Amino acid sequence: MIADVHANVQALDAAVSALRRIGVDAFACAGDLVGYGPQPNECVEAVRALDAVTVAGNHDLIALGALSEDRCERLARESLRWTRAALDATTRDYLARLPRRAELPGGVVLAHGSLEDPQEYVLSVHDAAGQLARLAEADPEAQLLVVGHTHRPLACDEYAAAPRLGRRARIALDGGRRWLLNPGAVGQSREARLRARFMLLDLDRREVTFHAVRYDVRRTRALLREAGLPARSVHLAPWRPKAFLRPAIRAGRRLQAGVRGE
Protein backbone atom coordinates (compact mmCIF):
# COMPACT_ATOMS: atom_id res chain seq x y z
CA MET A 1 0.00 0.00 0.00
CA ILE A 2 1.44 3.31 -1.07
CA ALA A 3 0.11 6.87 -1.18
CA ASP A 4 1.24 10.41 -1.91
CA VAL A 5 4.06 9.54 -4.28
CA HIS A 6 4.22 13.17 -5.45
CA ALA A 7 6.38 12.76 -8.52
CA ASN A 8 9.32 11.53 -6.43
CA VAL A 9 10.76 8.61 -8.40
CA GLN A 10 13.67 7.97 -6.02
CA ALA A 11 11.31 7.57 -3.05
CA LEU A 12 8.94 5.40 -5.09
CA ASP A 13 11.81 3.14 -6.22
CA ALA A 14 12.96 2.69 -2.63
CA ALA A 15 9.45 1.83 -1.41
CA VAL A 16 8.72 -0.56 -4.28
CA SER A 17 12.11 -2.32 -3.97
CA ALA A 18 11.52 -2.84 -0.25
CA LEU A 19 8.03 -4.22 -0.87
CA ARG A 20 9.32 -6.55 -3.59
CA ARG A 21 12.01 -7.82 -1.23
CA ILE A 22 9.33 -8.60 1.37
CA GLY A 23 7.25 -10.23 -1.38
CA VAL A 24 3.77 -8.88 -2.18
CA ASP A 25 0.89 -10.18 -4.29
CA ALA A 26 -0.37 -6.79 -5.41
CA PHE A 27 0.15 -3.06 -5.11
CA ALA A 28 -2.42 -0.37 -4.38
CA CYS A 29 -1.97 3.40 -4.36
CA ALA A 30 -4.20 5.88 -2.51
CA GLY A 31 -3.54 8.77 -4.90
CA ASP A 32 -1.45 11.91 -5.36
CA LEU A 33 0.95 10.48 -7.89
CA VAL A 34 1.95 13.96 -9.03
CA GLY A 35 2.42 17.45 -7.57
CA TYR A 36 5.42 18.86 -5.61
CA GLY A 37 8.02 16.55 -7.19
CA PRO A 38 10.11 16.83 -10.36
CA GLN A 39 9.17 13.62 -12.25
CA PRO A 40 5.39 13.33 -12.68
CA ASN A 41 5.39 11.40 -15.96
CA GLU A 42 8.03 8.94 -14.76
CA CYS A 43 6.12 8.36 -11.51
CA VAL A 44 2.83 7.71 -13.24
CA GLU A 45 4.54 5.31 -15.64
CA ALA A 46 6.14 3.45 -12.70
CA VAL A 47 2.84 3.12 -10.81
CA ARG A 48 1.08 2.02 -14.00
CA ALA A 49 3.76 -0.66 -14.51
CA LEU A 50 3.04 -2.01 -11.00
CA ASP A 51 -0.51 -2.74 -12.15
CA ALA A 52 -1.54 -1.03 -8.94
CA VAL A 53 -5.18 -0.33 -8.13
CA THR A 54 -5.01 3.45 -7.85
CA VAL A 55 -7.42 6.24 -6.97
CA ALA A 56 -7.12 9.91 -7.90
CA GLY A 57 -5.71 12.31 -5.32
CA ASN A 58 -6.49 16.02 -5.10
CA HIS A 59 -3.13 16.88 -6.70
CA ASP A 60 -3.83 14.53 -9.61
CA LEU A 61 -7.24 16.14 -10.15
CA ILE A 62 -5.94 19.71 -9.82
CA ALA A 63 -3.09 18.99 -12.25
CA LEU A 64 -5.72 17.84 -14.76
CA GLY A 65 -7.89 20.90 -14.17
CA ALA A 66 -10.68 18.66 -12.79
CA LEU A 67 -10.54 20.27 -9.33
CA SER A 68 -9.95 23.87 -8.29
CA GLU A 69 -6.63 24.91 -6.71
CA ASP A 70 -8.43 27.27 -4.28
CA ARG A 71 -7.77 25.08 -1.24
CA CYS A 72 -4.03 24.69 -1.97
CA GLU A 73 -1.32 26.62 -0.16
CA ARG A 74 1.34 28.43 -2.17
CA LEU A 75 3.93 25.68 -2.56
CA ALA A 76 1.28 23.21 -3.75
CA ARG A 77 -0.22 25.74 -6.15
CA GLU A 78 3.12 26.70 -7.70
CA SER A 79 4.29 23.12 -8.10
CA LEU A 80 0.91 22.17 -9.61
CA ARG A 81 1.24 24.88 -12.24
CA TRP A 82 4.66 23.48 -13.15
CA THR A 83 3.19 19.94 -13.12
CA ARG A 84 0.28 20.88 -15.39
CA ALA A 85 2.70 22.08 -18.04
CA ALA A 86 4.97 19.03 -17.61
CA LEU A 87 2.33 16.27 -17.98
CA ASP A 88 2.45 14.39 -21.27
CA ALA A 89 -0.65 13.04 -23.05
CA THR A 90 -0.21 9.45 -21.78
CA THR A 91 0.05 10.62 -18.17
CA ARG A 92 -2.98 12.90 -18.49
CA ASP A 93 -4.96 10.06 -20.00
CA TYR A 94 -4.00 7.67 -17.17
CA LEU A 95 -4.80 10.20 -14.44
CA ALA A 96 -8.12 11.13 -16.05
CA ARG A 97 -9.28 7.50 -15.84
CA LEU A 98 -8.57 7.08 -12.13
CA PRO A 99 -11.64 6.58 -9.94
CA ARG A 100 -12.03 8.55 -6.70
CA ARG A 101 -12.80 5.39 -4.75
CA ALA A 102 -11.93 1.72 -5.39
CA GLU A 103 -12.72 -1.63 -3.81
CA LEU A 104 -10.03 -4.25 -3.36
CA PRO A 105 -10.51 -7.94 -2.59
CA GLY A 106 -10.80 -8.77 1.12
CA GLY A 107 -13.19 -5.96 2.07
CA VAL A 108 -10.73 -3.11 1.49
CA VAL A 109 -11.90 0.29 0.25
CA LEU A 110 -9.36 2.75 -1.12
CA ALA A 111 -9.80 6.55 -1.27
CA HIS A 112 -7.50 9.56 -1.14
CA GLY A 113 -8.75 12.06 1.48
CA SER A 114 -12.02 10.72 2.85
CA LEU A 115 -14.70 8.44 1.44
CA GLU A 116 -16.48 11.39 -0.18
CA ASP A 117 -13.87 14.06 -0.69
CA PRO A 118 -10.28 13.80 -1.97
CA GLN A 119 -9.47 17.12 -0.25
CA GLU A 120 -10.75 16.23 3.25
CA TYR A 121 -8.10 15.47 5.89
CA VAL A 122 -8.69 12.50 8.20
CA LEU A 123 -6.25 13.55 10.92
CA SER A 124 -7.85 12.80 14.27
CA VAL A 125 -9.17 9.55 15.70
CA HIS A 126 -12.63 11.16 15.74
CA ASP A 127 -12.42 11.89 12.01
CA ALA A 128 -11.31 8.30 11.44
CA ALA A 129 -14.13 6.80 13.53
CA GLY A 130 -16.61 9.04 11.66
CA GLN A 131 -15.29 7.75 8.35
CA LEU A 132 -15.65 4.16 9.52
CA ALA A 133 -19.27 4.79 10.57
CA ARG A 134 -19.93 6.09 7.05
CA LEU A 135 -18.12 3.09 5.56
CA ALA A 136 -20.39 0.74 7.57
CA GLU A 137 -23.45 2.47 6.08
CA ALA A 138 -22.14 2.66 2.52
CA ASP A 139 -20.59 -0.79 2.35
CA PRO A 140 -21.46 -3.10 5.29
CA GLU A 141 -19.11 -5.82 4.00
CA ALA A 142 -16.04 -3.56 3.97
CA GLN A 143 -13.68 -3.90 6.93
CA LEU A 144 -10.78 -1.65 6.00
CA LEU A 145 -10.59 1.88 4.64
CA VAL A 146 -7.19 2.92 3.28
CA VAL A 147 -6.60 6.63 2.68
CA GLY A 148 -3.67 9.01 2.14
CA HIS A 149 -3.62 12.82 1.86
CA THR A 150 -2.43 13.74 5.37
CA HIS A 151 1.05 12.30 4.67
CA ARG A 152 0.94 10.89 8.22
CA PRO A 153 0.73 7.19 9.03
CA LEU A 154 -2.37 6.21 10.98
CA ALA A 155 -4.15 3.07 12.15
CA CYS A 156 -7.43 3.68 13.93
CA ASP A 157 -10.37 1.39 14.65
CA GLU A 158 -14.08 2.23 14.65
CA TYR A 159 -14.01 2.94 18.40
CA ALA A 160 -11.41 5.68 17.82
CA ALA A 161 -8.58 3.59 19.32
CA ALA A 162 -5.27 4.26 17.56
CA PRO A 163 -2.15 2.32 18.58
CA ARG A 164 1.10 4.31 18.63
CA LEU A 165 3.05 3.80 15.43
CA GLY A 166 6.82 3.54 15.71
CA ARG A 167 9.25 3.35 12.83
CA ARG A 168 8.22 -0.21 12.01
CA ALA A 169 4.95 -0.93 13.73
CA ARG A 170 2.98 -4.13 13.31
CA ILE A 171 -0.69 -3.87 14.18
CA ALA A 172 -3.11 -6.79 14.49
CA LEU A 173 -6.37 -5.85 12.79
CA ASP A 174 -8.75 -7.50 15.21
CA GLY A 175 -11.58 -9.32 13.50
CA GLY A 176 -15.03 -7.83 13.75
CA ARG A 177 -13.74 -4.26 13.95
CA ARG A 178 -13.36 -1.84 11.07
CA TRP A 179 -10.04 -0.04 10.65
CA LEU A 180 -8.91 3.08 8.87
CA LEU A 181 -5.30 2.93 7.68
CA ASN A 182 -3.00 5.54 6.19
CA PRO A 183 0.47 4.39 5.05
CA GLY A 184 2.00 7.90 5.23
CA ALA A 185 3.63 9.55 2.21
CA VAL A 186 6.07 7.91 -0.16
CA GLY A 187 7.32 11.07 -1.76
CA GLN A 188 6.75 14.04 0.55
CA SER A 189 7.56 13.49 4.19
CA ARG A 190 6.07 15.84 6.77
CA GLU A 191 7.91 14.32 9.70
CA ALA A 192 11.19 15.37 11.27
CA ARG A 193 13.05 12.61 9.41
CA LEU A 194 12.90 12.41 5.67
CA ARG A 195 11.79 8.88 4.70
CA ALA A 196 9.66 7.10 2.12
CA ARG A 197 6.76 5.50 3.98
CA PHE A 198 4.52 2.64 2.93
CA MET A 199 2.67 -0.25 4.52
CA LEU A 200 2.20 -3.93 4.00
CA LEU A 201 -1.29 -5.29 4.46
CA ASP A 202 -1.49 -9.02 5.20
CA LEU A 203 -5.13 -10.01 4.75
CA ASP A 204 -4.56 -13.67 5.70
CA ARG A 205 -3.00 -12.82 9.05
CA ARG A 206 -5.09 -9.67 9.37
CA GLU A 207 -2.19 -7.46 10.22
CA VAL A 208 -0.56 -4.36 8.85
CA THR A 209 3.10 -3.37 9.04
CA PHE A 210 4.25 0.23 8.66
CA HIS A 211 7.61 0.83 7.02
CA ALA A 212 9.90 3.81 6.50
CA VAL A 213 13.00 3.64 4.27
CA ARG A 214 15.74 6.02 3.20
CA TYR A 215 16.09 7.00 -0.43
CA ASP A 216 18.39 8.96 -2.71
CA VAL A 217 17.27 12.43 -1.62
CA ARG A 218 20.29 14.15 -3.17
CA ARG A 219 19.20 12.94 -6.59
CA THR A 220 15.62 14.14 -6.00
CA ARG A 221 16.91 17.55 -4.83
CA ALA A 222 19.16 17.84 -7.90
CA LEU A 223 16.15 17.12 -10.15
CA LEU A 224 14.07 19.68 -8.25
CA ARG A 225 16.78 22.30 -8.82
CA GLU A 226 16.92 21.46 -12.54
CA ALA A 227 13.13 21.87 -12.75
CA GLY A 228 13.25 25.18 -10.86
CA LEU A 229 11.17 23.75 -7.97
CA PRO A 230 12.05 24.50 -4.31
CA ALA A 231 14.01 21.91 -2.28
CA ARG A 232 11.30 21.78 0.41
CA SER A 233 8.92 20.27 -2.16
CA VAL A 234 10.00 16.80 -0.99
CA HIS A 235 10.18 17.45 2.74
CA LEU A 236 7.87 19.73 4.66
CA ALA A 237 9.48 19.34 8.07
CA PRO A 238 7.14 19.88 11.03
CA TRP A 239 7.51 23.17 12.90
CA ARG A 240 10.13 23.05 15.64
CA PRO A 241 11.12 25.96 17.88
CA LYS A 242 14.43 27.66 17.08
CA ALA A 243 17.31 26.52 19.32
CA PHE A 244 17.54 29.85 21.20
CA LEU A 245 13.86 29.61 22.19
CA ARG A 246 14.02 26.09 23.61
CA PRO A 247 15.38 26.95 27.13
CA ALA A 248 12.60 29.54 27.50
CA ILE A 249 9.97 27.00 26.42
CA ARG A 250 11.36 24.43 28.89
CA ALA A 251 11.31 27.02 31.70
CA GLY A 252 7.68 27.85 30.82
CA ARG A 253 6.73 24.17 31.04
CA ARG A 254 8.45 23.83 34.45
CA LEU A 255 6.56 26.87 35.66
CA GLN A 256 3.24 25.44 34.46
CA ALA A 257 3.99 22.08 36.09
CA GLY A 258 4.78 23.96 39.34
CA VAL A 259 1.47 25.81 39.18
CA ARG A 260 -0.36 22.50 38.71
CA GLY A 261 1.65 21.03 41.63
CA GLU A 262 3.30 18.26 39.55
Ligand code: ZN
Ligand atom coordinates in the same frame (compact mmCIF):
# COMPACT_ATOMS: atom_id res chain seq x y z
ZN1 ZN B 1 -0.52 14.44 -0.99
